[in-house]
Structures are given as C-alpha cells and as structure tokens.
Amino acid sequence: MDPGSDSDLSLDEGNLTVRGRNKAARAKGIDPTKDKGKGKAKDQGYAWEANYTRSWDTVQEDEGGSLQGAVEELMARGRRRRLLAPAAAIRRTIIRHLILLLDLSASMMDRDMRPTRFDLTLEYAREFVTEWFDQNPLGQVGVVAMRGGIGERIGEMSGNPQDVLKALSERHKLEPTGEPSLQNAIDMARSSMSHLPTHSSREILIIFGSLTTVDPGNIFDTLQSCIKDKIRISLVALAAEMKICRELCDKTGGQFGVAMNEGHFKDLLFELIPPPAQRAVARTTGGGTTNPAADLMMMGFPMRLPDTSPPSLCVCHAEMRTAGFLCPRCMAKICDVPTDCDVCGLMIVSSPHLARSYHHLFPVKPYIAVMTLDNAPKPTSICHACSLPFKVQPAASVTDGMSPLGRYRCPTCSNDFCTDCDVFVHDVVHCCPGCEK
Amino acid sequence: MDKASHLSLILDISPSQWHLSASPSNAFPLSFKTFLSHVLTFLNSHIAAMHENSLAVFGALPGKSVMLYSSTDTAEGADVVAADPNAYRPFKLVDSLVMRNIQRELELLGDPEEEAPIALVGALTKALCYINRITHIPTGAATEDPAVLIDPRILILSVSPDLSSSYIPVMNSIFSAQKYKITIDVCKVFGADTVFLQQAAHLTGGSYIYLERRDALLQYLIMSFLPPPAMRQVIAVPKQDKVDFRAACFCHKDIVDIAFVCSVCLSIFCSPVPVCSTCRTKFPIKTLQRLNASRPSLPPSANGTPRPGARQNTPLATSLR
Numbered sequence: 001m002d003p004g005s006d007s008d009l010s011l012d013e014g015n016l017t018v019r020g021r022n023k024a025a026r027a028k029g030i031d032p033t034k035d036k037g038k039g040k041a042k043d044q045g046y047a048w049e050a051n052y053t054r055s056w057d058t059v060q061e062d063e064g065g066s067l068q069g070a071v072e073e074l075m076a077r078g079r080r081r082r083l084l085a086p087a088a089a090i091r092r093t094i095i096r097h098l099i100l101l102l103d104l105s106a107s108m109m110d111r112d113m114r115p116t117r118f119d120l121t122l123e124y125a126r127e128f129v130t131e132w133f134d135q136n137p138l139g140q141v142g143v144v145a146m147r148g149g150i151g152e153r154i155g156e157m158s159g160n161p162q163d164v165l166k167a168l169s170e171r172h173k174l175e176p177t178g179e180p181s182l183q184n185a186i187d188m189a190r191s192s193m194s195h196l197p198t199h200s201s202r203e204i205l206i207i208f209g210s211l212t213t214v215d216p217g218n219i220f221d222t223l224q225s226c227i228k229d230k231i232r233i234s235l236v237a238l239a240a241e242m243k244i245c246r247e248l249c250d251k252t253g254g255q256f257g258v259a260m261n262e263g264h265f266k267d268l269l270f271e272l273i274p275p276p277a278q279r280a281v282a283r284t285t286g287g288g289t290t291n292p293a294a295d296l297m298m299m300g301f302p303m304r305l306p307d308t309s310p311p312s313l314c315v316c317h318a319e320m321r322t323a324g325f326l327c328p329r330c331m332a333k334i335c336d337v338p339t340d341c342d343v344c345g346l347m348i349v350s351s352p353h354l355a356r357s358y359h360h361l362f363p364v365k366p367y368i369a370v371m372t373l374d375n376a377p378k379p380t381s382i383c384h385a386c387s388l389p390f391k392v393q394p395a396a397s398v399t400d401g402m403s404p405l406g407r408y409r410c411p412t413c414s415n416d417f418c419t420d421c422d423v424f425v426h427d428v429v430h431c432c433p434g435c436e437k
Numbered sequence: 438m439d440k441a442s443h444l445s446l447i448l449d450i451s452p453s454q455w456h457l458s459a460s461p462s463n464a465f466p467l468s469f470k471t472f473l474s475h476v477l478t479f480l481n482s483h484i485a486a487m488h489e490n491s492l493a494v495f496g497a498l499p500g501k502s503v504m505l506y507s508s509t510d511t512a513e514g515a516d517v518v519a520a521d522p523n524a525y526r527p528f529k530l531v532d533s534l535v536m537r538n539i540q541r542e543l544e545l546l547g548d549p550e551e552e553a554p555i556a557l558v559g560a561l562t563k564a565l566c567y568i569n570r571i572t573h574i575p576t577g578a579a580t581e582d583p584a585v586l587i588d589p590r591i592l593i594l595s596v597s598p599d600l601s602s603s604y605i606p607v608m609n610s611i612f613s614a615q616k617y618k619i620t621i622d623v624c625k626v627f628g629a630d631t632v633f634l635q636q637a638a639h640l641t642g643g644s645y646i647y648l649e650r651r652d653a654l655l656q657y658l659i660m661s662f663l664p665p666p667a668m669r670q671v672i673a674v675p676k677q678d679k680v681d682f683r684a685a686c687f688c689h690k691d692i693v694d695i696a697f698v699c700s701v702c703l704s705i706f707c708s709p710v711p712v713c714s715t716c717r718t719k720f721p722i723k724t725l726q727r728l729n730a731s732r733p734s735l736p737p738s739a740n741g742t743p744r745p746g747a748r749q750n751t752p753l754a755t756s757l758r
C-alpha cells in the first residue's frame with residue numbers, strides 16, 4: 001500500500017463513501033454530527049441576535065387598513081382544520097401531578113429574553129398550564145417559587161386551571177428578589193406531593209434562570225429522597241447548563257434543556273406536556289390494540305361535605321376537620337381528592353376530573369357552510385343558539401369554506417347557526433344546542 | 438359593584454312535574470302560576486337593581502328549548518305590548534313577553550301521550566351561546582373598556598330529575614362556563630336533588646339551593662340569587678351543603694358511585710368489561726378476575742335515587758349566617 005495515500009483508502013468501500021462525505025461537509029465548515037440536533041434552534045439565532053417580533057406583527061392589514069380579512073382568514077383556517085381532523089380522537093391519559101417550580105431570584109430580571117426572563121416565563125407558564133390541563137384532564141398542578149433563599153408556595157395543588165392561572169397572573173406578588181435555593185424549593189414541592197396516590201405520576205418542572213443555588217444542607221440528600229419518592233424532575237435552564245441541574249434530571253428520569261431563545265424555551269416547555277403514556281405508545285407502534293398500559297381501574301366518586309358540617313377526624317391526617325370527602329365504599333373521611341382511600345384502598349376521584357376529557361371522545365360534527373337558501377323551504381331568520389338575526393344580503397366575496405350568508409348548518413339536527421356560535425360550539429361547548437349532544 | 442351584570446334564567450317547564458308540585462298532598466304546594474308570579478317579581482328586581490343590567494329568559498320544555506325573552510332583542514315584541522301609564526315600561530315588557538311566549542309554547546306542546554325528556558341541555562347551551570354573543574366584542578366596533586364588560590351568570594330553576602343520558606353534554610357545558618367565568622346558580626324548586634346541577638354550581642362557584650319552603654320562593658330568590666357574583670364575596674349567600682360527585686356510566690346511563698374506568702379514554706362502566714366500548718381497548722384478563730372478585734356486594738344505586746342519608750336540612754335562617 002502506498003504510504004502517501006489518504007488513510008480513507010484502507011477502509012472498505014461503504015465506510016469510504018461515508019468518510020468522504022464527512023470530509024466534504026467539514027470542508028464547508030459544518031460539523032454534521034452537531035448540525036443534526038441543533039439545526040432548528042440555530043436557524044432562529046440566539047435571543048440577543050434576533051429582532052423583537054410578536055404574533056400581532058404577523059397579522060397584515062388589507063388595503064383599507066382593516067383587519068377583517070385577516071380575522072376571517074384565521075377563522076376559515078380553524079374551520080378547515082376541524083373538517084380535516086379525525087372523527088374519533090382518543091388520547092392516552094394517566095393521572096399526573098406536577099409542581100411548577102419558578103425561579104423568582106434577581107437573575108430573572110435579565111433582559112436577554114424579551115421583555116424580561118421573568119415576564120416571558122410567566123407568559124409561557126400560563127400557556128403551558130392551559131395546554132397541560134387540556135391534555136391531562138385528571139392532572140393537578142401546584143406552583144412553588146424560589147426567591148430570597150426559600151421556597152414559597154404560590155398556588156396549592158389544584159385540578160382547576162383557573163386556580164393555577166390566577167396564581168400565575170398576580171404579577172405584583174411574584175416580583176423577583178434575592179437568591180434562589182433549589183434544595184428548599186424542591187423539599188417544599190416534595191412535601192406537597194407526599195399524600196398522592198401510588199398510581200399517579202409525581203413531577204417537578206423547574207424553570208431556572210440563575211447560575212447559583214443557596215442551600216441549607218446537602219442537595220444530594222434531597223436528590224436521593226426524590227429518587228426514593230419516584231419524583232421526576234425536569235428542568236429548563238434559561239442561563240446555562242449546571243452540573244447539579246443535569247444530575248437532578250438524569251437521576252430522576254426527567255428531561256433537561258437549556259433554552260437558546262424565546263422559541264426554543266417554549267418548545268422545551270411544551271415538550272413536557274404530552275402524558276408519558278402517549279410517548280411510550282408512540283415508540284411501540286404496530287402493536288395493535290393491546291396496549292400494556294391499558295387497564296381497567298376501579299374508582300369511587302365521593303360525596304363532598306360542606307364547610308359547615310360538624311368537625312370530625314379525617315383518616316389521612318387524623319385531624320379534626322369540617323370539610324372533606326366521604327369514601328363511597330367505607331364512608332371514611334378524606335381531605336383531598338384524587339387519592340387512595342386510607343381505609344379500603346379504593347381510588348377516589350371526583351367525576352368532573354374524568355369528564356373533562358370526554359369532548360375528545362364525542363366531538364360535535366362539523367357544521368356545513370350554507371351557500372344558498374334557494375332549496376330550503378322555510379329558512380329561520382335567527383341563529384338557533386344565540387338568536388342573532390342572520391344577514392339577508394349575502395356577502396360579495398368569501399374565503400373558501402365560509403358561508404356567504406354567515407349560516408352554518410348542523411348535519412344532524414339541520415338547525416342554522418351563526419359564525420360565532422359555530423366556533424364557540426366546536427371549540428368551547430362541545431355540544432350542539434340543537435341535537436343536545 | 439359598579440359593574441353591570443347579566444342574568445340568563447332557565448325555567449324548567451315540565452307540565453307533569455309542575456302538576457305534581459301543585460298537588461295539595463305536598464307540604465307546600467306550588468303551582469306553576471304562583472311560581473311565575475314570584476319569578477317575574479324577581480326579574481323586575483334584577484332590572485331595577487341597575488340600569489345596565491341585561492336579562493335573557495330561556496324555557497326548557499319537553500324535547501324543546503326556546504328563548505322566551507332577551508333584553509337585546511325586544512324590538513319585535515315591543516309594539517305588541519300596549520303602553521300602560523301605571524307600569525314601568527321595562528317591567529311591563531318583561532312580564533308580558535315572558536307570559537305570552539310561555540303561553541304560546543305550552544299551546545304548541547299539545548297533549549302528547551308521553552312527555553319527552555326536558556331539553557335542559559339545549560337551554561343551557563343556548564344560554565352559553567347567548568352570553569358568548571353579548572360578551573363578544575364585535576369586530577370593527579370601538580375597543581370596549583373591560584370595566585364595562587358585564588358579569589354573566591346563569592340561574593336554573595329546576596323541577597325535573599337528573600337526565601342521566603345527558604351526563605356528558607351537561608358536563609361539557611359546565612366546563613365551558615367555568616372557562617368563561619360564568620357562574621351557574623341552581624334552585625331546586627321541586628323534586629329530588631340533581632347530582633349534575635349540584636356539580637355545575639360547585640364547579641362554577643355558584644350556589645345550589647334546595648327549596649325547603651316552596652311558598653317562600655321569592656324570599657329565596659331575592660336573598661340568594663339577586664346579588665351578582667362580585668357582591669357575594671361581601672355578603673354570605675347560602676351555598677349548597679353537600680356536593681354529590683357521582684357520574685353516569687356509559688353502558689346503561691345509570692348514576693354510579695363506584696365504577697370501572699378505562700385508563701386510556703376514561704370511559705366509565707358500572708361493571709368490569711373485557712373491552713372498552715369507546716376506544717376498543719382490550720383489558721388484561723387478570724385485571725378482570727381481580728376486579729370481579731373485589732366488586733362491592735351492594736348493587737349500584739338505581740337511577741337518580743338519592744344516596745342513603747343524603748340530605749341534611751339546613752334552615753334558611755342558619756345558612757344565611
């Protein structure tokens with residue numbers, strides 16, 4: 001062999017081509033291994049390099065300076081998306097519990113993410129919570145803040161998105177100050193999840209903007225107790241990677257990410273929304289209907305006692321309480337649902353927790369845009385739902401999929417609805433006022 | 438308090454239930470006629486409380502729901518109502534339009550052999566759509582000051598028992614009300630407690646009141662349901678005493694307190710089933726055997742019956758604190 005030739009020649013043919021391509025790439029100054037993972041984030045550039053854009057900037061005015069056209073286009077897009085959606089959308093759900101741990105230390109006032117890290121975090125946290133509850137109807141979220149060296153409970157564990165959103169919207173109460181303490185905050189989050197039933201997941205999501213943590217003890221002890229309690233910690237760092245942060249996530253099976261810019265930050269957060277079961281199923285596609293995670297669970301629906309009822313001992317804390325829930329099987333008194341009954345072991349949930357996801361199972365059929373009233377014998381003059389009078393004169397030009405008369409007809413009950421009601425019924429109420437289902 | 442409030446009232450007009458309610462064998466008989474006179478007085482006080490207050494009245498009839506009155510669409514009915522120098526015009530308008538429309542609907546109803554189920558879901562969703570319409574800022578209109586936006590609520594005056602087949606639509610309506618911060622108040626005028634409406638009031642922060650003294654309906658309405666939700670934080674209005682969190686099973690539409698739930702789609706079944714009828718998931722045989730063995734020996738309580746020892750009577754005086 002010629003010692004002066006390229007070392008590539010000593011390898012077999014398959015490898016040779018690969019190496020050759022690698023070389024070509026390197027010649028252009030791109031590392032193909034790194035390029036794969038970060039390409040998307042790189043395209044958007046770092047936050048401090050990008051321009052400040054917001055969604056309303058992308059809405060275009062028409063020649064007349066009106067937004068009507070843009071709004072109608074958005075609505076038409078929503079209608080088309082609904083028509084294309086599969087008729088029976090079923091989601092894998094398990095019962096999740098999440099504590100959102102927000103860094104409210106002074107470092108959150110940094111302006112590398114606009115307007116500030118703090119404002120952006122609050123905005124994304126609210127969007128995150130709304131989306132999270134839509135996909136995890138049985139879940140509960142609590143909010144803990146770290147500031148001034150301690151963990152501070154901002155919102156109690158709650159299954160009602162409004163409660164959590166309220167806690168996150170009181171900006172003046174969340175003003176960042178002082179140093180963060182990971183250990184104190186994680187300990188507080190851990191203690192508020194101690195009562196939870198065994199079948200449910202326990203998760204902590206940390207949004208961390210600092211590069212330091214002020215802890216009273218050894219944080220590795222806290223990590224050990226989290227592993228013992230099967231608490232999964234995920235962390236989104238806004239500043240840079242820290243060894244302890246990655247270790248917290250890796251050891252507990254969570255996800256770790258460093259946000260490069262606003263868009264990447266949101267992506268990292270929203271990746272944590274789908275229930276883990278969904279991911280497990282996606283990996284084993286082709287397995288048919290037999291899903292190892294699928295099971296039939298026995299559940300009890302409790303009776304809630306009023307705040308004015310005479311005090312009695314609860315079985316979970318052995319304390320005198322007035323309000324509480326009664327286990328339907330053994331009539332034991334429990335402070336919070338969902339939980340496992342401490343006496344008979346029955347899983348107790350309130351039925352609204354389950355019912356929140358049913359609109360995915362039984363969606364309302366899309367309404368048909370009425371193009372002309374010529375072949376209708378006796379058209380109604382008002383919207384069947386809100387009694388708004390319909391337009392008499394059809395609009396001259398309409399976007400594809402929209403009715404020129406502003407009428408949308410239910411294929412089942414043949415009642416006509418106005419544009420607003422069409423959107424409201426399909427996106428919010430999930431129940432046709434004419435068919436009553 | 439300076440905010441105007443909107444009230445959507447849903448009247449449960451079930452001829453058979455009202456017939457039972459008026460029968461003299463009751464402790465406090467209440468006829469539909471007396472009921473309406475109480476309700477109209479209540480509606481007048483709502484209008485009188487503030488000039489900007491708006492009002493809509495819906496009727497849930499057997500198999501049909503209608504809008505009986507709305508303060509935004511009075512133009513077509515206004516000319517029918519004769520001017521009366523002795524009556525405040527808005528009062529007169531509400532009273533005569535509501536009465537006329539109820540009369541018309543009852544005549545249309547005729548005399549069927551069997552009464553269709555009450556269209557409560559239809560009335561509830563219409564009330565929600567109407568609230569969505571009036572709170573929705575029309576495109577092109579001047580930007581509305583959020584301070585003048587109304588504080589909406591729905592009051593249901595119910596006489597019919599739970600319709601367990603409408604469990605899912607009722608729950609969907611409750612969640613949308615919750616999302617739009619619409620308070621749902623329920624006054625159970627006659628008959629047993631309804632599980633779903635209890636949950637509706639509880640989840641939306643409204644009050645559920647079981648009418649003990651039917652002859653004192655107006656007293657209950659004025660004391661508990663006239664103050665808008667914003668005021669209720671200041672004055673303690675009576676709330677419901679207990680909330681029953683039972684659900685209806687998907688297979689027989691029975692109301693159950695212990696049920697079997699598919700972990701994939703959360704469908705509810707009253708007995709262990711091998712395959713989920715909603716999402717077609719097969720359950721492991723082992724689970725079925727275990728669940729069958731541990732099944733409660735008591736049969737699930739029958740449709741709509743109250744739980745044993747359910748109601749604890751709270752006199753109005755004490756619950757007002």
Ligand SMILES: [Zn+2]
Nearest residue numbers: 314316317335
């Ligand atoms: Zn307790």
Ligand SMILES: [Zn+2]
Nearest residue numbers: 327330341344
């Ligand atoms: Zn029990």
Ligand SMILES: [Zn+2]
Nearest residue numbers: 383386418421
């Ligand atoms: Zn409409």
Ligand SMILES: [Zn+2]
Nearest residue numbers: 410413432435
């Ligand atoms: Zn329909």
Ligand SMILES: [Zn+2]
Nearest residue numbers: 686688689707
């Ligand atoms: Zn059943």
Ligand SMILES: [Zn+2]
Nearest residue numbers: 699702713716
């Ligand atoms: Zn299922």
